Amino acid sequence: MRALISVSDKSGVENFAKELVALGYEIISTGGTYKKLQEAGIAVIEANEVTKFPECFEGRVKTLNPYIHGGILHRRDKQSHLDQAKELGVEGIDLVCVNLYPFKATIEKTDDFEEIIENIDIGGPAMVRSAAKNFASVIIVTDTADYDLVINNLKNNTNTEEFRRDLMIKAYEHTAAYDSMIANYMNKRFNNSMGAKQFIVGTKVFDTRYGENPHQKGALYEFENQFSDKFIVVKGEPSFNNMGDISGAAKIAASFGEDNAVCIVKHGNPCGFAIKDTLLESYTEALKCDPISAFGGVVAVNGIVEKDLAVKMNEIFLEVVFAADFTEEAVEELSRKKRIKLFKQGTKKLELSKDPYNFKMIDGGFVYQDSDRVGDDEVKNAELKTKRVATAQEIKDMEIAVKVAAGTKSNCVVYIKNSAMVAVGMGMTSRVDAAKAALRKAEDLGLDVTGSVLASEAFFPFRDSIDEANKAGVKCVIEPGGSIRDDEVIAAADEFGMALYFTGIRHFLH
Template sequence: MTDRIPLKRALLSVSDKTGLIEFARALASRGVELLSTGGTAKALREAGLSVIDVAQVTGFPEMMDGRVKTLHPVVHGGLLALRDNAEHMAAATSHGIGMIDLLVVNLYPFEETVAKGADYDDCIENIDIGGPAMIRAASKNHAFVTVVVDVQDYASVLAELDANDDTTRYAFRQRQAQIAYARTAAYDAAVSAWMAQAIGEETPRRRSFSGELAQTLRYGENPHQSAAFYKDGSDRAGVATAKQWQGKELSYNNINDTDAAFELVAEFDPAEGHAVAIIKHANPCGVARGATAVEAYRRAYDCDRTSAFGGIVALNCTLDADTARAITEIFTEVVIAPDATEEAREIFAAKKNLRLLTTGGLPDPAAAGTSFRQVAGGFLVQGRDNGRVSRDDLKVVTKRQPSAEELDDLLFAWTVAKHVKSNAIVYVKDGATVGVGAGQMSRVDSTRIGKRKSEDMAEALGLSEALTNGSAVSSDAFFPFADGIEALAAAGAKAVIQPGGSMRDAEVIEAADRLGLAMVFTGQRHFRH
C-alpha cells in the first residue's frame, strides 16, 4: 500500500452545488481531470471548466430520469480497483476502465424533502441510489481513493494537497472514508425512520439513530467522561437550534438542564401570560406565571432561592431589560428564551460567563416525537411525553369540589410535575410553585421534602408559616396508600391532583374527605425517570 496517492482523475456528482465551482477550479489547476454527471457537469461547463460526461466514459446515456447513470462497471471498477493488484489492473486495462482517485458526492436532499412535508412519492423519488453505491465503493477502497461527501471538507482536501505535493496521505483518506460511511449510515437511517412512520410501523425490526456533530464538549457529566453534542436535524426549537449570544461554551450538564428548562416553560402558552422556569440538575426549583416576565421570574425565584443559585432560567417570552437585571442579581449559568431585547443583551454583556440563548420560538409541547435511552446491551425507545389534560378531563372524586382558583393551580401543578423526576410532588399557590419534592424512592418523602423547602423559604422571606399552606398539589403518579394524602394535609395543602388508579383509591379518597381536601383524578400519569 502506498501512503501518498496523487489525484489525477476526479468524479464529481453533487446535489448541493455550494462551493462546487471554486473547488473544481482548484482541482483543475492542479491538472486533475474532471468527470461529472447531469446538472453538476452543466454547472461546471457554464463556469468555463473542461469536464467529461460520465455517459461518454460508460458508453451509456443517463436514462430513466437520471436514475441510471453511475451504476456501471466502468465507474465502479475505477473506484474499486486495487492499484497494487496486477490482476485488477489488467482487467481494468482490458475493459477500458480508467482509475478514479477522488470521488465528490453529496446525496439527493432526502431529509430536506421530508422536512418540507413532501408527499410519499416525492420523498421516494429523492432517495439517492447511485450516490451511496459510489460512496461505499470509494470508501472501501480508501487505500487508493479519496472520498468527499460534505461541502465543508472541500477546504481540507485542498489543504491536504497543498501540504503534500498534490497527494493525499493514507491517514487523510481513512478519515474521509469514516466520514463517508457515517453519512450513508445517517442517510439510510433517515430513510428507514421516515418509511416506518409513513407506513405506521411503530416497532420496526431494526432501528437506527443518527446525528451531526455540533460541539465537542470538554467532558460529560463528570470530568473523567468524554462527551460531544450532536444535532438530529430536526427543526424543534431548543438548545440545538438556538443562537448563543455570549458566554463560554455550553457543557454537557448545561445542555441537558437547559433543554429540561425550555421544554418545561414551553408548556405555558405565551398568549396566556408570561412564564419562567428555573432548573437545577434537570429538576425545576421554581416555576411561575406573572403579569410581566420579571414578575414571573421573581415569583419562581421565591420558591427556592438557594437552589436557584447557579441554575438555568427559561422564559416563554422575550427577555426584557427588567428581567435581565433581576436575573443578574445572582449567579446564573444559562438563560434561554425565544428572543431578547437589545437592552437585555447589553445588560448581560457585563456578565461574561452567563450564556444567553435565543431560539426564535417555542417547541410544541403536544408534538409527537421519539426519545431513547441506552441500557446494557440495547436501548429503550418511546414516544415523547406529550400528554396534557384540561379541565374537561378532570374527575372530581371527593365530596368537596375544588374552587376555580384551585383548579387553575391544580392544572399548573400538574404541568410542572410532568417535568419533575419521579416520585414528584409539586405544591402551587396563585400560579407559582411554592414547594417541589423530586426523585425520591417514596412519594411521602417527596411530599415532606417539598414542605420542608417551603418552610425554609418562608423563613428566608420573613413569613410565619410554610408557603404550602393553602396550596394545590400535584403527584405525578397515584398514591398507593392514604399516608401520602395525610402528609399533604399536614403540609397545608387544600386540593390535590393525581392520576388515580391505585388498588386503594377508595382509602385515599376517604382520607381526603376526612381531611377536607378536594381531589381530582386525571387518568394519566407522568413518570419521569
C-alpha cells in the first residue's frame, strides 16, 4: 500500500505518517513535506523517484505526472486497468493526503501579485480531485482534523466505501472553495468584485430544527468563523428565524460602539431601541416603544447582562436574548423561563463581522451588492437645509435614528426622543403611511413623541410626511434628500420651525 502526503499545513503530519508506516504504507512525498518527514526519521520516497522526472520550473511542476495520477486513478475493480498499470509500471497509490497552498493567508498579508500567483496551487487540487474521483479505492484526506479519524478507521477495518465517500465530498468542497476564493479575489482585484461569475461559500455551523416553516430544512453557514468563534449557546436551540432576528438586532445594537445599546426585534424589524446610562435603563426604555410586539421578541444587548436586567426581562416572555455575555446570576434568573433561549459572543461588547458584501435570493438567481452601513460621520456631515439648527440632544438622537432606520425594512420612519425610540413605522408602500402608522401606534401606547427626531431612510417624495410630523410635535428631521420636491419639503419644515438635515445617502432595506 502507498500513501502520498504533500501538505502546506504540516501540523500533525509526522504522527500521521508514522501511523501509516506502522500500518504497512509506503510514504511518497514532495518538497517541504518530504524534508520534514525525512528529518523526523520516517521512511519516505521522494516524488521524483516515482515520476522519474525532476521537480521543475521552481517547483511549479512536481506531481503532474502519469505515474502519480495513474497510480491514484486506475480502477482496482477492472482487470483491464490493473493489466495496463502493470504494463506501464504504474504502482497504486491508496491514500492521498493533501492540503493546498495558503492562498487566503497570502492575500491577507500582501498585495504583491507575483507572490499571490505563486501561491495558487495546481498539483494539489489535481491530486485531490483524482483521489476523490476514485474514492471507491482511494482515501482522500484534506483536513488535518481528520488524521485520527482515518487512522482509527484503518486500524479497526472500518475503511468502508461510505467512509471514503464522506471524505470524497469533503475533498470536492475543499477544492471548490479554494477555486472560488481565487476567482472572487481576481474579480475583486480586476473587476470591482462584480465578475461574470460570483461564488458564495459558507462553512456549516449547525442544522436548525427546520427552516422558516416546519416543512423546510434549514442550516446555519458562516463566513470567517463568525459563529464558530462568537456564537455560544447558553440555553436553547437557535432556529432559522431566530438567526435572522438575532442578526437584525445585533447589527443595530453593535453599531453604537461602547454605548449601552439595547435593541428589541420582532420578525426582522426593531420594535424597541434605547441607549441610556445602564443596560437596565436602556432595556426599560426600549420596551416602552412597543411592549406588545416585544412579547416573544429577540433582544440584542451591547454588553453584559447582569441579574437586575435579567429580572426585568423575565417580566414578559422573550424568545431570545443575545448578548456580549451573561453573568452566572443572570443566566440562573433567565433560565427560570423554560422557553427562553440565551446566546452570547463571550465578549465585552457585541462584535460584528462587517461583511463587505451581501446578497439576496430572487426567483431564478440572486442579487449581489456591497454591504450598506451608516458612516461614522454621516450625521456630522449632514447638510442643514432650514433656519432652525438642531440641539445637541437632537444631534445625538439623529445619529441613533439614522442607524436604526438603516436596519428597518423600507419604507420606514423612526422617531427617537432622548436616545430612545418612541415610534417606528416600517415595511409600508408609502412613506406617509409609515409615518402615520408609527404615530398611531405611539398614541395607542400613550407615548409622547413631542420633541422627537424623525428619520427616514430615503427621501420624502411629498411634504405630507412633514405635515404629519408637525402634528406630532417633531422639531427635527433627518433624511437623504434627493426628491424633485425637496424645495417643498424644506419650505414645510421652515414653516413649522423644524430643523431639517439632508445626509445625501439613502439606506433602503428591502
